[in-house]
Amino acid sequence: MIFGYIWWRAVVDQPQQLLSGAIFWVACVALTGVVILAWVAWNRSLARRRIAKFGGRKLRASGPIDFSTDALGQPVVIAEGALTARLVGVDLVDGVKLIEPTAAPR
Amino acid sequence: MLLTVYEVLFTFIGVYVIVSSAGWVTGALRFVAERERESSDQFYEIPENELPSVTVLVPAYCEAKTIGACLAALRAVDYPKLEVVAIDDGSPDETAERILEHVATDQRLRFLRKSVNEGKAMAMNDGIAISSGELIVVVDADAQIHPLALRYMAAHFVRLPRVGGVTGNPRPINRVNLLTELQVAEYASNVSLMRRAQVSWGRILTMSGVISAFRRAALADVGVFDPSMSTEDIELTWRLQGHFYDVRYEPRAVLGMAVPETVPVLLRQRLRWGRGLVEVLIKHAGIVVHWRNRRHWPVYFEASVSLLWWHLLLVLWGVLLFFEAARSLGATDVDPVPWGWIAVVVTAAVAQLTTGILIDRRYDRSATSALPIVPWYPLIYWVIVGIPSVIVTIPTLLHRRRVRNVRWNPQR
Incomplete structure (x- = not known):
């Protein structure tokens, strides 16, 4: 009910703000997804290179x-x-x- | 001027929610796609003779009412090389008697009784000192572990030598009022969903103190629990990761636990969490300047910005109330509420919570019943859990670190 009220006020009072906010949200989701996947891929490629060069990190003997x-x-x-x-x-x-x-x- | 400050505040608060929720959701979905498909189930199929020995520590203080169910659940665990050490940290109630009832009937149970109360971290360290397991698992005395949880956690240690710790998936079981329902939504979203995303980012903020598993050799390397920290679980998580051990999240390792049922108890819990987070951010501030710690940067940055966000959120509430008061007195005709922006921000938060609940439905079907109260979460819960963060941040930043150990808060 509260959720419906907020949306009703948004659609009636400030539709332009709602639209620009929604576009911003979609852009954020897409951009964040790309950044995260790129960050993961980059770190993995660094790790692969390190393993190829040094044989990877072993668990320290203790x-x-x-x-x-x-x-x-x-x-x-x-x-x-x-x-x-x-x-x-x-x-x-x-x-x-x-x-x-x-x-x-x- | 005030209107400009107000608009900047609103923009920052809204953008943070939108950007971070996008990060949580996309990161979590990547985790689900990679690690939670049916085809990944063979990861957990470990021959019995290859499973490492496990010691489960159950530290307790004034848990006479709950520890019986906890130990009964542990006795039902399906694991071949199991030792359970229940630790009574000098409780004045009948915790020790309840433990002895179980120890007398199950050879796998041991009992460490401390004459002096020294806090949870010290109790766990004393338990580790007499334990024999290759893996050390900590389970809170008011929690009930799933019979297969240890097998799910142990698989990570067997398959991946770099894994130093694995945390499980705690689920609230005392669902008695709106507050506990909000925490069901919180644990599905702010705990499970965020943890999945953090694994995607490279490092996690914390293992859950209520269920965590550690490789004994890793503890020998980095040290045991630090009793001077308010949240010893966060600190040890960061120390392990600082030594480049992998710390993993295992959503299949389910555990039922009790969450605060009243606002004062919840506030006390969050005061401790907030203080603990700030202590950890101070203690491990050095990671932000070392390139080799770069995988920790997203978690450090997000935790720091979230603290700033809580402060500004409360300031925003104050400014909003000021405008409303001015309007009611006829001093201004500006409508301070940006309904369009609020609708987007609340929808982003609700989408994050809903995604978390739907992902976790596989492990806790009853979580979906919390969906109807999800819209209340950003409206009420943000304020309830934001206040403790604001109360403790500045004093913790200004005070020197304690050298004494942190004591129990029996009601969390």
Whole structure:
């Protein structure tokens, strides 16, 4: 209903503005489509050339994630068994984060 | 003078909507044509023995009411090498008890109980520390994953070594009022449609924090979640892409989730999102000067202009009200409302929303029932979600970055 009211006011009060706006919209859709497709094609051709020249980028070899400190620099101790235990607790003891297995649920 | 300012404002706001909606729609249609045809389904056919092991992290704080359904959905997931780590971040309610009920009956479930509440990012990082999966998937505790979602996401990591992250397709399931219906339209358009278009452009703005998958080796390379960011999901997405990992969108990886049901809760959520976006734009501003990051430029530019747009939209509303007041007092006879222009702008927005809903119909047939309220979206919703962006942008730009971690907002 609100959509119909807006269009009714536009057609009755400002048909010229509506027409020029509609033409602008159609032009935008067409131009944006061309720009996006050109942007994608261009980037792909650059990537193809890079792969042909350098053999492409490989996934960087990396070891395990470093958990000796947490993301805020707090020291972390991961107790034995924490990586496999089904129940694990995290405590902060004297500024050190301790991750360790806990007792089984009753 | 005021009339000129008003016309410039209206032109900028209208042109932005028209140009950006054209970009979203054409980019999304290109994605659909390339990746969502029936013939592309064989991409997901991976032999069982080639599927990587997956750890699903479920960070939770005060989620006693919802986490049971979340874990039940995860237990129904069809995936051979699955480990689920539910993390209770020191909740004072019965979240831990609800988790233990499931852990006791399913060997694939593990429970990490934190005595101290440190926020979602830290909870996820602690979960990663004890996890074993080659892929790390994060699922919010108030969400319910589709049984096949993990297979759809894992296929990208198996087929494409450069993929560092994959995000899924969250769908609102608590459709109880006009606000939640508007969010159904929003998730089909502003989330799914835009994400498809962003993939076409080269980089995406963010993986959804509610469902994201990461390659463990990529996290070892770029680092884990940054707890000082308001939106750790956006920040990690940009960091991965900054290290030239592909981050992909997988619309088949569907997940049901709860969205805010009241305006205050929605505003709080959007305040956090707005603050987080500005923080990320500041932190990663360097990408705009490096040619090698050029595929990130469209997303950076669009995000920056959209912030300016929200500000000017609210200014426009103010000027419009001023003119209307002046007219009612007989001070002017100028009709301030350019109805022709408004009709075009609203139609462009409605076309974008409708396209998003129709594309996503394949994954969520019920989304089409939100079509009738779509015309209200640009009239009401733009203002509701614009206000938080305006409130947080300038203060976030002016304040120095936090060094402490961001805490939970249980109601999003």
